[in-house]
Each structure stands twice: as C-alpha cells, then as structure tokens.
Amino acid sequence: MTKKGKVRRVRVYTRLTETLRDRVTGYCAASGIAERAVFEAALRQYIDGTSDMTLVLRRLDRLGRAEERMHRDIELLSEAFAMFVRLWLAHSPTLPGDAKPTARSTAESRYKQFVEHVVQQFSGGRRFLDDLPREVVANDVELNAIIERSAGSAGPADTQ
Numbered sequence: 001m002t003k004k005g006k007v008r009r010v011r012v013y014t015r016l017t018e019t020l021r022d023r024v025t026g027y028c029a030a031s032g033i034a035e036r037a038v039f040e041a042a043l044r045q046y047i048d049g050t051s052d053m054t055l056v057l058r059r060l061d062r063l064g065r066a067e068e069r070m071h072r073d074i075e076l077l078s079e080a081f082a083m084f085v086r087l088w089l090a091h092s093p094t095l096p097g098d099a100k101p102t103a104r105s106t107a108e109s110r111y112k113q114f115v116e117h118v119v120q121q122f123s124g125g126r127r128f129l130d131d132l133p134r135e136v137v138a139n140d141v142e143l144n145a146i147i148e149r150s151a152g153s154a155g156p157a158d159t160q
Contacts, residue, residue: 061147062140
C-alpha cells in the first residue's frame, strides 16, 4: 500500500481469444463492472481455490464419504440382524399345534415389550453402532489440509 492507503497496481499483459474477449467485454458492459475487477476476481478465485466449482466438489466429496459410512453401517446392521435371526431360529423350539395359540398371544406381548425397549434406546441417543470400535482415517480439518496441500502443488493444467 502507498502512503495514501491505495493499493498499488501493476499492469499485466495477456492475450485472449477474440471470442473470450468479446464475452468479457459484453459481460462487463451488461453488468457495469470494470474488466479489471472481473479479471482480479477470477484470478483470486483460481489461485485461492475458492471458485464455486471447487466448493461444490469439496461438499460432494464430504457427502460421498458420509454416504460410504452410512452404507457400511447398514451392511453391518443387516449382518447383525441376520445373525440374530439365525440364532433365534436355531434355539426356538417347534411347538405342537395345541400350544400355538398361547405362543401367539405371548409373542405379541413380548413383541410390544421389545418395541418399547427399542424406542427407549433410540430416543435416549444410544445406538448399536456406538458399541463398535471406530477407525478414524482423518477428520474434516485433516482432510481439508490434504486438499489444500494437493491444490497448492497442482499446476494450472492439473486444476482444469
């Protein structure tokens, strides 16, 4: 900055295709923005990696990781449920015909107790997956640092 508080500017020369030059000129004329401001904003976004596309890709990456975790959790719960059903079938006795009405009535009341227990557990915030060990590869801060390092080492051809 100079003594008067103004930002010192330098002149940069570059060549554009006629088509792109016409588009920039038309955009600036239609929106009332100086061409310098358009070029500065575009270069700042490109260098800082803050363009809308970069932000959208980061969000998609985060959503993709969350979807993978959810898929893994559903598979785990499915396996646990399948194992429970197999064990239940292996240990539940076959009932004679005259005992089935009594078994059905007690089964219904036991099922209602089971549902109430599940509701209590679920509303209390306790989850089956919380009992399992977790292996954390990296948290969001670490992943963002990795993205920034890789974006910083990528050349202009790598980011297009």
